[in-house]
Amino acid sequence: MNENLNPEKLLEHNPIDLFNQYVLPWLDNIIFAILIYVIGRWLTKLIVKFSKKLMEKGKVDTLLINFIASMLGGLLTLFVIIAALDQLGVNTTSLIALIGAAGLAVGLALQGTLANFASGVLLIVFKPFKIGDFVEAGGVAGVVEEIRIFNTVFRTGDNKEMIVPNGQIYGGTIVNVSARDTRRIDMTIGIGYDADIKLARDTLEALIKGDERILAEPAPVIAVAELADSSVNFVVRPWVKSGDYWAVQWEFLEAVKLTFDEKGISIPYPQMDVHVDGVSNAT
Numbered sequence: 001m002n003e004n005l006n007p008e009k010l011l012e013h014n015p016i017d018l019f020n021q022y023v024l025p026w027l028d029n030i031i032f033a034i035l036i037y038v039i040g041r042w043l044t045k046l047i048v049k050f051s052k053k054l055m056e057k058g059k060v061d062t063l064l065i066n067f068i069a070s071m072l073g074g075l076l077t078l079f080v081i082i083a084a085l086d087q088l089g090v091n092t093t094s095l096i097a098l099i100g101a102a103g104l105a106v107g108l109a110l111q112g113t114l115a116n117f118a119s120g121v122l123l124i125v126f127k128p129f130k131i132g133d134f135v136e137a138g139g140v141a142g143v144v145e146e147i148r149i150f151n152t153v154f155r156t157g158d159n160k161e162m163i164v165p166n167g168q169i170y171g172g173t174i175v176n177v178s179a180r181d182t183r184r185i186d187m188t189i190g191i192g193y194d195a196d197i198k199l200a201r202d203t204l205e206a207l208i209k210g211d212e213r214i215l216a217e218p219a220p221v222i223a224v225a226e227l228a229d230s231s232v233n234f235v236v237r238p239w240v241k242s243g244d245y246w247a248v249q250w251e252f253l254e255a256v257k258l259t260f261d262e263k264g265i266s267i268p269y270p271q272m273d274v275h276v277d278g279v280s281n282a283t
Contacts, residue, residue, distance in 0.1 A: 029088050032087050033085070036083050037080055040083065041077065044073060044077055044080060048069050117149055117150055119171065120147070121149070123152070123166055123169065123170055124149075128176060129144055129176045131146065133177070135176050137173070138172060140154050140162045141156065145161075151163050151164060151165050180242060181242060183245050184218075184238070185237065186235070187235070188235055188236075189204070189233070189236055190233045191266060192230075193230075193232060194266065203256075203260065205222060207255050207256060208238055208252075214238040214240055221236070
């Protein structure tokens with residue numbers, strides 16, 4: 001037994017000496033540890049609050065601000081706790097090593113989740129699209145309803161909700177259909193080889209001029225693009241406002257068919273001529 005802790009030896013000492021030798025050092029350590037924790041927590045809140053104000057001035061997304069603030073607060077609090085434990089004489093080196101190993105294990109186990117998180121941060125910071133945009137990304141086409149840290153919510157044209165991991169979105173091509181105010185409609189319209197090309201062109205021009213939704217600038221394009229196997233193909237490329245894209249395309253194609261029929265302009269379809277040679281069978 002340690003002589004310093006032998007009860008008989010302790011009774012021989014003055015109680016005040018015992019207090020100064022054994023209790024007071026522990027009280028000092030406990031008091032300093034409490035001070036470290038209290039002051040550290042106060043500084044943590046101050047740093048987090050200051051960081052949030054800086055991010056708000058930089059117009060960072062609110063979702064990202066709250067997430068970063070939470071992460072920063074957690075890391076600083078962990079640092080304060082380790083400092084307080086060190087003051088109490090706890091071997092924090094082993095604790096730090098244990099926390100590091102646990103963090104590495106969690107990181108390896110959550111590789112996909114961390115990739116989605118990193119992609120979510122990049123989507124929020126660089127803003128390739130915003131809520132309300134029609135986007136083609138991650139194998140999905142639809143209106144963006146919500147951008148989260150780990151995934152993004154889309155609403156498809158048939159009103160289905162699609163939740164796509166952010167890593168899948170940011171790791172591929174993003175097509176933002178709503179990014180521009182205007183769009184060009186690309187259509188190919190074929191007529192028969194025996195049809196009047198000039199009449200067909202004039203008819204297409206009249207249909208374009210008759211639709212007020214088609215913009216005068218940039219000027220629409222009507223040109224013969226191909227002499228195909230069974231048709232002469234026109235490319236028709238008018239510009240419209242993005243919101244009118246589908247309505248104009250569908251209605252224009254219907255008007256082309258009806259008008260061409262009225263004017264006798266044929267719209268051919270693939271045909272195949274089969275020639276059968278006569279074979280005489282000997283009997």
